[in-house]
Amino acid sequence: MAQRSITREGIEVHRFSIIAALVIPLFALFLQASLPLRFTFFSIFDLPLLVTIFFAVARRNPLAGTLTGFIIGLVQDSLTYQHQPIGLFGISKTIIGYLASSIGVKIDVENPGSRLLMTFGFYLLHRGIYQALRNMVRMPIEFNWGHELGAALANALLAVALFMVLDRYKQRN
Amino acid sequence: MDNFFTRYRNETVLFGILFLQVIALATQVRVSDAGGFTGDPNISGRSSSTRLIRVWAVAVISPFQKLSVNSGSGVRNLWGKYVGLIHVRDENARLQEQLNELRLQQTRLQQDADQGRRLQALLAFKEQYVEKTIAAQVIGTSGTDLSRVIYIDRGYRDGVEAGMAVITPDGIVGKISRADRSTSQVLLITDQLSGAGVLLERLRLNGILKGTQSGSPEVLNVMADEKIEVGDKVITTGGDRVYPKGLAVGTVINVAPDRERDPFLSIRVKPAVNLGHLEEVLVVTQLSERSNAVADATVPIRAADMLAQRLPSAKKKTEEDGKKTESPEQSGAKPLTNETTNTTSPKPVAKAVSQPSKPAEKTKESPR
Known part of the structure; x- marks a missing residue:
């Protein structure tokens, strides 16, 4: 399972077993692709994004965060419409993975309040980057602030609960 | 130099990965003469081939989705066959009553239909018929509102091909955008990149159905002076060569002037099919054209x-x-x-x- 070490700044750094690192993102992708079939409202959640943030923050390693976001984003891209270019989610989540792990080094992101705020902000940033990329590839989509703020809040609340569950996979020395 | 890369290793990797993705993105996207991207491969000039990464991703996820859907069906069947039969006798009587009414209605409609066919025959009118369909189970989605696609458990080995219409008895669902071996991707009519030729049934007005971000597709190319009303039915024209003619598309829920295209209306439509709760669909694998x-x-x-x-x-x-x-x-x-x-x-x-x-x-x- 995961291992914990302490950085020079005194912040905990966690590791995950290969199985957890593979199964958790895959399971998140599976749920994201399956649950909206039965529960339409679930499509406002972005489980792959939450998992990206969780791994990036827990590892506190920008390199690992970048790669995690990159891979999860690419797989998510692969499930979208056939003629939609691959890389839109990839780029968005790569940046989020990097930023989340960088923030994780500097501030405490273990308590629910900071997790809520952090996820809220990252969700909006992720949507902003995605929107900009869609415009860049000339596939503009509508951006509804009310909807996005609501979705950001819903994701932030889910993140607080989800991260508590996923914390179990971080092993303490 | 060595020090630079060691010191800025994270940033270097970040920009390297971003650069690669942007280049990959740029090579995938082709724009039309008008400067916009279209989802239609023929218009945008992209090939209809599928990127391997898409095949892999679906191959990894879809077995679990199939398993999940099938096990869910098993539980529902168990419930439906044994536990849910409590009020079946009452329901049966009610259905019998309904059946009798429908029989009468069918006789009247049959006469009208016969008359219509005879008149069409006089005009050498050719009509499209759904010749062959295969039933498919919906096993997954893209998981995001930003790309409204679903996956079904039928692929090219079952005869499914890209471009085929997907329908339910209630109306149209979308079209096959990609067929893998045992799964296919369906682009829903609510996706922003989808389109269909439609007809406002009451006024016999043609238009184009386009998906929107909100999930309520809109009918374009209808002039502002037309008297469209909320509740008007929208059906397919058959002119797009994808959907057979006369299938239900939806009902008008809002009519407003189109701000971007001035003399035209923006007509919002509620799809006839509940696209949020799809379980089984029909893929139209063969259409036939018959004269009456x-x-x-x-x-x-x-x-x-x-x-x-x-x-x-x-x-x-x-x-x-x-x-x-x-x-x-x-x-x-x-x-x-x-x-x-x-x-x-x-x-x-x-x-x-x-x-x-x-x-x-x-x-x-x-x-x-």
Whole structure:
């Protein structure tokens, strides 16, 4: 399972077993692709994004965060419409993975309040980057602030609960 | 130099990965002459081939989705077959009543349909029929509102191909955008990149259905002076060569001037199918085009006789000509030759009467 070490700044750094690192993102992708079939409202959640943030923050390693976001984003891209270019989610989540792990080094992101705020902000940033990329590839989509703020809040609340569950996979020395 | 990369290793990797993705993105996207991206591979010039990463991703996820859907169906079946039968007797009686009413209604509709077919035969009208469908189970989605696609458990080994229409008894769902071996991707009519030729049933107005971000597709290209009302039914035209003609698309829920396209209306439509709760769908694997002369063969009435009933002015002359030309093998539309009709009726009628001779010979179905 995961291992914990302490950085020079005194912040905990966690590791995950290969199985957890593979199964958790895959399971998140599976749920994201399956649950909206039965529960339409679930499509406002972005489980792959939450998992990206969780791994990036827990590892506190920008390199690992970048790669995690990159891979999860690419797989998510692969499930979208056939003629939609691959890389839109990839780029968005790569940046989020990097930023989340960088923030994780500097501030405490273990308590629910900071997790809520952090996820809220990252969700909006992720949507902003995605929107900009869609415009860049000339596939503009509508951006509804009310909807996005609501979705950001819903994701932030889910993140607080989800991260508590996923914390179990971080092993303490 | 070595120090630089060591010091800025994270940033270097970040920008390297971003750079690679941006380049990859740029190589995938082609824009049309108008400067915009279109989802139609023919318009945007992209090939219809599938990127391997998509095949891999679906291959990894879909077995679990199938397992999940099938196990869910098992539990529902168990419930439905044994536990949910409590009120079945009452329901059966109610359904029987409904069936009787529907039988009466069907008789009336059958008469109307027969009449419509005969008239269409007169005009050598060809109609598209759904010839063959296969049922498929919905196993997954893209998981995001930003790309409204679903996955079904049928692929090219079952005869599914890209471009085929996907429907339910309630109406149209979307079209196949990619067929893998045992799964296919369906682009829903609510996706922003989808489109369909539609008709506002009450006013017989043509338009184009486009998906939107909100999930309520809109009908474009309808002029602002048309009297569209909330509740108007929208059906397919068949003109897009994807969806068969006459299938339900949805109902108008909002009509407003289109701000971006000034003289036109923006007509929001609620899809006839509940796309949020799809379980089983039908893929139209074969369409056929038939002329309605088939109907003439089953109804013992000559086209000329029917025309005479409908157009009394043509009756007398047609009967006279019928005497001149009729022979035992000349039944149905055959007696009505160009020559005959031209001498007996004004031009528009002659045109309508002379045409059935063609479809009468082409009664075989011709799959597209």
